[in-house]
Amino acid sequence: MTAWLRLVGVVELLPGVLDSQLRRDAELTHYEYYVLAMLSEAPKRTLRMTALAQRTNATLPRLSHVVKRLEDRGLVERFPCPEDARATNARLTAAGWKKIRATAPGHVETVRQHVIDALTPEQVTQLAEIAGAILGAVDPDGDLSALYRR
Amino acid sequence: MTAWLRLVGVVELLPGVLDSQLRRDAELTHYEYYVLAMLSEAPKRTLRMTALAQRTNATLPRLSHVVKRLEDRGLVERFPCPEDARATNARLTAAGWKKIRATAPGHVETVRQHVIDALTPEQVTQLAEIAGAILGAVDPDGDLSALYRR
DNA sequence: TCCTTTTGGTTGTAGCTTCAACAATCACGA
DNA sequence: TCGTGATTGTTGAAGCTACAACCAAAAGGA
Numbered sequence: 001m002t003a004w005l006r007l008v009g010v011v012e013l014l015p016g017v018l019d020s021q022l023r024r025d026a027e028l029t030h031y032e033y034y035v036l037a038m039l040s041e042a043p044k045r046t047l048r049m050t051a052l053a054q055r056t057n058a059t060l061p062r063l064s065h066v067v068k069r070l071e072d073r074g075l076v077e078r079f080p081c082p083e084d085a086r087a088t089n090a091r092l093t094a095a096g097w098k099k100i101r102a103t104a105p106g107h108v109e110t111v112r113q114h115v116i117d118a119l120t121p122e123q124v125t126q127l128a129e130i131a132g133a134i135l136g137a138v139d140p141d142g143d144l145s146a147l148y149r150r
Numbered sequence: 151m152t153a154w155l156r157l158v159g160v161v162e163l164l165p166g167v168l169d170s171q172l173r174r175d176a177e178l179t180h181y182e183y184y185v186l187a188m189l190s191e192a193p194k195r196t197l198r199m200t201a202l203a204q205r206t207n208a209t210l211p212r213l214s215h216v217v218k219r220l221e222d223r224g225l226v227e228r229f230p231c232p233e234d235a236r237a238t239n240a241r242l243t244a245a246g247w248k249k250i251r252a253t254a255p256g257h258v259e260t261v262r263q264h265v266i267d268a269l270t271p272e273q274v275t276q277l278a279e280i281a282g283a284i285l286g287a288v289d290p291d292g293d294l295s296a297l298y299r300r
Numbered sequence: 301t302c303c304t305t306t307t308g309g310t311t312g313t314a315g316c317t318t319c320a321a322c323a324a325t326c327a328c329g330a
Numbered sequence: 331t332c333g334t335g336a337t338t339g340t341t342g343a344a345g346c347t348a349c350a351a352c353c354a355a356a357a358g359g360a
Contacts, residue, residue: 003274004261006281008184011161012207013288016348029316034158049339057162062317064340069316086325086338111154118287119280124153126276130269131156137268138163166318179346200308212347214310219346236308236355306357311350318345326337 014114021110026103031056032066033107036075036092036100045092048081052090057139075099164264171260176253181206182216183257186225186242186250195242198231202240204293225249 018030026033038055039045047055053063067090070076075096081087092100116124168180176183188205189195197205203213217240220226225246231237242250266274 003278003281004265006278006285007265009207009285010281010288011164012181013285014161017288019348031162031316050337057159059318060339061319061341065316068340081338084326084338088339114287115154115157115284118283123276123280123283126273127280128153128156130273130277130280131153131160133268133273134265135156135159135163137264138160138167169318181346198308209348210309211311211349215346218310231308234308234356238309302360304357304359306355308355309353311352313351314347314349316345316347319343320341321343322339322341324338324340327335329334330332 017114018107018110022103022107025106026099028099028103031058031062032070033100033103035063035066035070036096037104039076039090039092040097040100045097046089049088049090070096167264168257168260172253172257175256176249178249178253181208181212182220183250183253185213185216185220186246187254189226189240189242190247190250195247196239199238199240207289220246 015030022028022030022033028036034056035052038052039047049060049063049067052067053060056063058066067076067078071078074093077091077093078088079091081089119127165180172178172180172183178186184206185202188202189197199210199213199217202217203210206213208216217226217228221228224243227241227243228238229241231239269277
């Protein structure tokens, strides 16, 4: 019971803390940051929308709206996938790359401050196991199928 | 890094899972359920808005809107606090009590299924410690002061 | 007493997410 | 070849949250 109530607290509070820092320092929400970060680590800084949605744990409609806004801001660009005419690729622009490079240090520091440094090294290891187990129960196939299983 | 990415995954995915089940079975969001649950455990099933906001890890504007909607649905009622004319009390109605009683078993089952049963007893204990430590770093005074410290 | 600050709460608006509906392409079998 | 169903992605509307502005009452000081 204690564990559950505290986990709920973390789930409610953490997004707000992350969003605040990023909005203040970079005009980004945490999810937008996450999208840019995943793109920046992908080959050619390009990913198909579906793949990007999976890696960011989001639904496709959500991602579609977010990418459109990022595109309007010049941080990302979209173009049709050559192999599959249905698919769309999202690619980080030079401005987007600059943005994530400039933003990452401050964000990492925030995460360290509010999460990692609050835990012992053993607890960090335990957290990885625990969060992994919960993810396995919430999203067994790792493809967000859980979101559509209502 | 692994721990952090997985925690982010949980934070993104868990709310959706909880909301889905509650919306499907009870026409409630998880936060609305939480408000009803906290009231149901309070003396006289009554709490001042500020206290209720703290216990549900929410800002006052958010709570105010939610309580208004719950009041429109007849699950909660508001009345001015006798001791402090500024304050408002929120009280669970009979219908609200019925609602939470009817909804709790299914919700608990969902939580068990997606979280508790996915972990070993030791991990549940570890989770309580870890989540407690993160909460301490995110909201040191336990009064949501962090939310306003931007 | 009077004025200022703090606390408690509400409201309106903007912005993001969810949901349902839709369009287009691909895959597969008759 | 044709049609059916499954993928891929976008869009518009509805709903919830965050933020800022606001009001009223209490607290504290001069």
